[in-house]
Amino acid sequence: MALITTFLDRQLAADAKYGGRMDLDECPPLPPTLDRHLRSCARHSAVWPRVNQEIRARCAQRPALLRLLAYAYAAMPGYRPSWQPPLPRRRVPSDPATDPLLEQWQNEEHLAREAAGEAGLDFAWREVDRQDGQGLVVNGDGHPLWETAVYPEDGFAIARYGPGRVLRELAARREMLASLDLSAKADQTILHLLAEPYAEQ
Template identity: 70%
Template structure:
């Protein structure tokens, strides 16, 4: 499972750029649903990076758990079909944190599906100017998200947040939630980590 961990390290490190560097106000106006979705993804990007690393360190002995954490990257270069998780659909344990997570995840799923209707499920980045490496972020229909070129470090980072990936991450999160035993100390810590971005919202 160390191969999955190395893959996650590389992919999660790249994700951190989006929340930390990209100012969406600098981009031309986006369709409303896409704009709402991208801003929601940027809001917790840095926190999710740290939390996912803590979750992986906490659950190194749980291969199924690591497969779920990697599932949002399915279809991206380097993701192996053998990592595909098995979804058992366990019942989510009741409680304030579980209820909060399910409520917030429903909101995030709605935003992702609305964005997918406007821009497709997957985004990509295409170089258009080799002199300085600038390119366009392309939506799932092959259209530029904005009629302006961006530098690779921003373009690749934005392209990583296609709605399809968010929907896979939410499916994996619900599956993780359904595997937790609130009476177990480690599982309580996992639950707290999953809920942390939402419990610390100002």
């Protein structure tokens, strides 16, 4: 479990570093579905790294939840197949505290699946100009999302919105939610953290 913890710390720190500043309104037009997916992700992107860091700290002694938290990175170098958590897709009982969150995640999943149909599952950033470090965000087929080169902090941020990663995150969050005991104060705190990115909608 120490290996997963080390890996998680490194990846969560990278997520926090590459917050991105790109204004999607200034980007060349994308297919409408892909554009909606990216805008949906960008709306909450500034909050999730901190939320994930807090969940990571509170779940340090809960290996099953750490595996779920790390699952978003399953396609990245360094993630070991042996870390993949079981995802039985347990049903979360209907509850006023969880229903809005599940509805939000269902909408995000729908957008991500449509975007995957247009641009593949996982995005990447590739440097093309060593002089100033700019590069292209490429889709799952290896084609640039935009012909415009962007700086690394923007490129890495957009690459994190690849539909594959978003779908992995959503699957893991559902399993995390299904495993919580909402009568326990510690698990209520995790529920509040999962809901926090949507609090100002």
